[in-house]
Amino acid sequence: MNSLPLLTVMMVVPVLGAVVVAALPAGSARLARPVALGASLVTLALAVAGWVAFDTGSDAMFQLTETHSWIPQFGVSYALGVDGIALALIVMATILTPVCLLAAWNDVDEAETGRLKRYFALMLVLEAFMVGVFAATDVFLFYVFFEAMLIPVYFLIGLYGGGRRQYAAMKFLLFSLAGGLVMLVSVIAVYFVGPGGDQGFLVEKLIGNLDGSEAALRWMFVGFFVAFAVKAPMWPVHTWLPDAATESRPATAVLLVGVLDKVGTYGMIRFCLQLFPEASQWATPVVITLAVVSVIYGALLAIGQKDMMRLIAFTSISHFGFIVLGIFAMTSVGGAGSTLYMVNHGFSTAGLFLLAGFLVTRHGSKMIPDYGGWQRVTPVLAGTFLVAGLSSLALPGLSSFVSEFLVLQGTYQRYRVAAVVAALGIVLAALYILLMYQRVMTGPKPAFPEDQAPPRDLSLRERWVVAPIIASFVVLGFYPKPVLDIINPAVDKTLQIIGVSDPQPAEASGSAQ
Known part of the structure; x- marks a missing residue:
């Protein structure tokens, strides 16, 4: 296993699957569909193997490394590796991909052979890029994957989405490209102020x-x-998300909101905090304020929505506010809660989007007022829709409660x-x-x-x-202990890099002299 370039293979398998799918005769x-599902399941097996091989007691910053x-003329390496944070997100992505492929089984008519092959091939290519962006340990390679992800998502929305799909796809692309171009300036600058070579x-x-x-370092951080x-998405650069998620197919919306948007919060940990610790502390008051605004703003707008898909999209803006809040609280509890929240949000959002999609398939409408009494x-x-909703609102006993509690506890320690x-x-x-x-x-x-x-209940698939x-x-x-055991060492190492420690609890007044 140690000699196997596991992370590279995890990208090669879905790409090969996409090639096979695209090359199938009419x-x-x-x-x-079965070829795509099979490729995604092999990728999931490789991710599980990586989880098993990961050593939580290691002092190395990254494991499963390849360099x-x-x-070399520009200092660029093909370098991959994972810490606990990246590994947890990769495993989440490789679980959600076959789930989404199975959910999207009938999204495209079998008679439309060309569209059918392109649809499933694009989803496999997207999976490869998702693994790459979380595994990249070279800043420039990360940027390449960061931008490459836009291509399959743009076509998945623009070719297979709803009535306003072209508008939504273009808005997604323009927002993402604008953010990426700003980051490119900082990526280039980082090389010149770094050790070079x-x-x-x-x-x-x-x-x-x-x-x-x-x-200069503060401007690079910005x-x-x-x-x-933009990617996360946070207020006020969030407006692309409701349109993209509403016009996407439910499976595409899951990968977009449940996985791709985590690249934003993951990047804040990997690059903003670790490369620019002083600038991160300098910007923290503003970021904390934006995070709190996102939490409240996203929730208030969700309450007023009549479109189910748009409502779920706005809930994610609120949830991402919690994630960013925990990251910039800069406490071990808040950091662990934020990373766990990324994982839990991916699953809870998947449940809401896919179940809402099943409803829309049966009734032909996304509008909430067109429904009523469907539990009969x-x-x-x-029942499953209710459980997904309860997880999203962080009911105790369901996954989101643990992560949301940790975020608020960690934030309360400092803010x-x-x-x-x-x-x-x-x-x-x-x-x-x-x-x-x-x-x-x-x-x-x-x-x-x-x-x-009458509409049928959930099928076996x-x-x-x-x-x-x-x-x-x-x-x-x-x-949640197995996931937290993987995450916690990476969170602690991040705090060491920043140079902060958890606030000490105040001593009780009136203690014995």
Whole structure:
């Protein structure tokens, strides 16, 4: 296993799967779906192997490493490796990809052979880029993957989305490209203030070795942070997300919001905090304020939505506010909570988007007022939808509760006012989730035309889609220790790099003299 370039193989397998899918003859196009699913399951098996091989007691910053010279004249290396944070996100991505492929099984008519093959090939290519962006330990290589992800997502939205798909795809692309161009300036600047050489972009060589003025390093931090804030997405650069998520197919929306957007918050940890520790502390008051605004703003807008998909998208803006809050609280509890939140949010968002997609497939409408009483017609769908919603609002016993509690606890240790205000987001989350469920699922049994059969409940395939997601809610809600054991060493190392420690608890007044 040690000699196997595991991370590279995890990218090669889905790319090869995409090539096979694209090369299928028209008469065999229906095989695109099982081939894509098989490639994604092999990738998941490799990710599990990486999890098993990962040593939580190691002092190395990265494990499963590979480093090869790529463009030595510019200091660029093909360098991969993972710490606990990156590994947790890669495993999440490789779990959600086969789930999304299975959910998207009937998204494209089998008669449209060309569109069918392109659809599943694009999803596999996207999986390869998702692994690459979390595994890259060379700043320039990270930027390449960061921008490359835009290509399959743009086509997945623009070719297979809803009525305003071209507008949504272009808006997504322009926002992302603008953020990426700002980051590119900082990426280039980092090389010139770093140690240079033929491996001058390696993260390990750059940490603690940026020899620039205080002002220059702060501007570089801003360049990275702006790109990651767009990707995250944070208020006020979030407006692309509701359009992109609403017009996407549900499976695409899951990969976009559940995985790709985590690149923003992951990048804040890997690059903003670790490369620019002084600038991170300098910017923290502003970032904390933006995070709290995102929490409240996203929740308030979610309450007012009538479109189910748009409502779920706005809930994610609120959740990402919590994640950023925990990151910039700069405490071990907050950092661990934020990373765990990234994982848990990926699963809870997947549940909401996919189950809402199943509803839309049955009724043909995304509008909440067009529903009512559906728990009397599709009880299994209604029950699983409720569990996904309860996980999203952080009900104790389900996964999101643990991560949200850790974020607020870690934030309260250092920024009490921010933690108290952000806690209002929990109340608002209960409102937007329970109101949506009430309006869609409860009430009298809906009337359907006499010549139309009532909608069927979840099929066997759809139950296989939902089962691992529901299982993640329960397992990570009651026993998050395996994930936290992987995450905690990386969080502690990040705090060491920044040069901060957890605040000491205040001594009780009136103690014995």
